[in-house]
Amino acid sequence: MTRAQDIGQIRALLQRKRRDLLETALAARGEAEGLKAQDRDPEFEENAQVELADYTLSSLMETQRRELMQVDAALTRMDHGAFGECLDCGADIPYERLVALPFAVRCEECATEHEERTRLRTPMEAMPSL
Numbered sequence: 399m400t401r402a403q404d405i406g407q408i409r410a411l412l413q414r415k416r417r418d419l420l421e422t423a424l425a426a427r428g429e430a431e432g433l434k435a436q437d438r439d440p441e442f443e444e445n446a447q448v449e450l451a452d453y454t455l456s457s458l459m460e461t462q463r464r465e466l467m468q469v470d471a472a473l474t475r476m477d478h479g480a481f482g483e484c485l486d487c488g489a490d491i492p493y494e495r496l497v498a499l500p501f502a503v504r505c506e507e508c509a510t511e512h513e514e515r516t517r518l519r520t521p522m523e524a525m526p527s528l
């Protein structure tokens with residue numbers, strides 16, 4: 399397969415993921431609205447379980463929102479022909495890595511380096527050594 403075909407495969411994968419996310423988000427919103435309707439029902443007034451379910455739903459949706467943003471960002475990078483190129487060294491990120499991690503913006507080597515750099519910036523380690 400050519401690189402363009404590889405990217406085309408990932409695009410199909412991302413678009414499917416995007417559709418799934420939107421469908422799940424819509425279904426979850428329907429459930430959330432159902433819960434709110436229950437809230438107004440006096441019978442459910444002191445129902446802690448409803449609150450808990452509501453909280454679970456909103457955190458679920460937060461995760462989905464973030465994932466959706468990552469999918470959209472990846473698709474935008476594809477439109478600009480930048481998808482699959484390492485942000486740091488510009489090398490083509492291997493197809494296998496992109497399938498496993500479609501949101502990856504760095505090759506494995508640079509990702510490891512980046513992680514190490516990020517770790518060094520954590521407060522504990524940024525403390526001046528005496």
Ligand SMILES: [Zn+2]
Pocket residue numbers: 484485486487488489504505506507508509
């Ligand atoms: Zn790289």
